[in-house]
Amino acid sequence: MIDVIKLTKRYGELTVLDEITEHISAGEKVVIVGPSGGGKSTFLRCLNCMEEPTAGEVIFDGKLVSYIDPYLHDDLIAVSATCKKLMAQGLKKEDAIEKIKAEKLLRKNEGGEFKTAHKHLEKEICIDLNVARRDIGMVFQHFNLFNNLTVMENLTLAPVHLKIKTKEEAEAKATELLHRIGLYDKKDVYPSTLSGGQKQRIAIIRALAMDPKVILFDEPTSALDPEMVGEVLELIKQLANEGMTMVIVTHEMGFAREVATRMLFVAGGKIQESAPPAEFFDHPKHPRLQEFLSKVIKN
Numbered sequence: 001m002i003d004v005i006k007l008t009k010r011y012g013e014l015t016v017l018d019e020i021t022e023h024i025s026a027g028e029k030v031v032i033v034g035p036s037g038g039g040k041s042t043f044l045r046c047l048n049c050m051e052e053p054t055a056g057e058v059i060f061d062g063k064l065v066s067y068i069d070p071y072l073h074d075d076l077i078a079v080s081a082t083c084k085k086l087m088a089q090g091l092k093k094e095d096a097i098e099k100i101k102a103e104k105l106l107r108k109n110e111g112g113e114f115k116t117a118h119k120h121l122e123k124e125i126c127i128d129l130n131v132a133r134r135d136i137g138m139v140f141q142h143f144n145l146f147n148n149l150t151v152m153e154n155l156t157l158a159p160v161h162l163k164i165k166t167k168e169e170a171e172a173k174a175t176e177l178l179h180r181i182g183l184y185d186k187k188d189v190y191p192s193t194l195s196g197g198q199k200q201r202i203a204i205i206r207a208l209a210m211d212p213k214v215i216l217f218d219e220p221t222s223a224l225d226p227e228m229v230g231e232v233l234e235l236i237k238q239l240a241n242e243g244m245t246m247v248i249v250t251h252e253m254g255f256a257r258e259v260a261t262r263m264l265f266v267a268g269g270k271i272q273e274s275a276p277p278a279e280f281f282d283h284p285k286h287p288r289l290q291e292f293l294s295k296v297i298k299n
């Protein structure tokens with residue numbers, strides 16, 4: 001479902017992700033742990049197009065979803081559409097690309113900008129600019145709800161804006177999801193009146209409202225008071241049991257052991273260990289993982 005190929009991210013001199021290659025299959029629940037600053041959040045943000053990789057690619061369901069400069073979106077769509085038109089007239093893809101270049105069919109796209117678009121075409125990877133926003137849900141540590149919108153508006157904004165659902169369909173789905181988590185009576189309130197646990201559960205169903213194929217969670221319980229952690233983990237567990245594909249960064253080791261189909265240890269910009277939870281926790285191989293586990297698992 002997700003193919004990460006030699007994904008590299010640098011901030012100046014600092015290499016945060018160092019040629020990470022990883023495959024995540026449909027239905028997997030991948031839990032990522034690792035030291036602070038190890039690149040876990042950066043990895044999730046690259047999966048979700050919120051960050052531009054320095055090098056490498058993320059392929060989701062056969063489509064390239066690596067960050068694309070928003071200023072190039074129109075150009076990419078134009079190149080892609082022109083290419084498809086020529087192919088419909090019987091040209092092979094390579095010939096269509098050559099014709100676009102030779103006859104300068106897209107004047108605006110000459111030079112550097114055209115090269116970017118061209119790269120995507122040559123790779124025969126379908127360009128779908130909304131794929132990440134539609135199919136990959138994200139849940140953040142600090143909820144990131146829109147505080148100036150009601151709960152119902154938070155839940156319906158993206159599906160309606162991206163034309164995935166009509167307003168009526170989006171409201172019907174939001175209503176169903178609110179009933180599911182027992183918060184239907186909160187539909188018209190603003191997020192500031194909710195507890196942390198309620199906010200996070202709303203954030204989770206906001207991701208679900210898009211009918212995503214995978215949900216990424218970045219420390220979903222780290223900002224919560226201890227008594228609210230359980231209700232959020234319970235909801236995530238339910239989704240896991242229903243078959244949702246998930247990538248979860250968390251420090252909740254008991255939860256990880258229970259829910260994960262696979263554990264990843266990310267440190268120093270690399271995936272240092274990848275193993276099923278029993279093996280990962282009981283027989284860690286990498287010395288840094290052994291040290292990490294001895295620090296985080298107290299008893």
Ligand SMILES: Nc1ncnc2c1ncn2[C@@H]1O[C@H](COP(=O)(O)OP(=O)(O)OP(=O)(O)O)[C@@H](O)[C@H]1O
Pocket residue numbers: 011016034035036037038039040041042043
């Ligand atoms: N926009 C940025 N500009 C410069 N450096 C950044 C930026 N974002 C992250 N970094 C650096 O990249 C490294 C990895 O950060 P990241 O947030 O991915 O780590 P993390 O594993 O999620 O850590 P934590 O467990 O504390 O959340 C850190 O050293 C961080 O300071």
Ligand SMILES: [Mg+2]
Pocket residue numbers: 040041042218
């Ligand atoms: Mg982080």
